Amino acid sequence: MVDTKRMDNNNLLETVEAKIVCGQCGNQAVKTIAWLKTNGIYECPVCGDETDLRTQEWTDRIQGYIDACTSFDE
Numbered sequence: 001m002v003d004t005k006r007m008d009n010n011n012l013l014e015t016v017e018a019k020i021v022c023g024q025c026g027n028q029a030v031k032t033i034a035w036l037k038t039n040g041i042y043e044c045p046v047c048g049d050e051t052d053l054r055t056q057e058w059t060d061r062i063q064g065y066i067d068a069c070t071s072f073d074e
């Protein structure tokens, strides 16, 4: 099925949220996929530890969130 609403993909990135757990203090935060892609690094507001969101692990995880949300179309 051809997707005629390609622009919805951007909306998706703004809507879908991923949970980030700080590796140092365990503080949890929720950010949109768009935020993750734009910023690349998450700085924990509690301890200041930085999480690199551009690692392969995070790239896979972000893609997983996107896949999970686009699979509704099938």
Ligand SMILES: [Zn+2]
Binding pocket: 022, 023, 024, 025, 026, 027, 044, 045, 046, 047, 048, 049
């Ligand atoms: Zn922290």
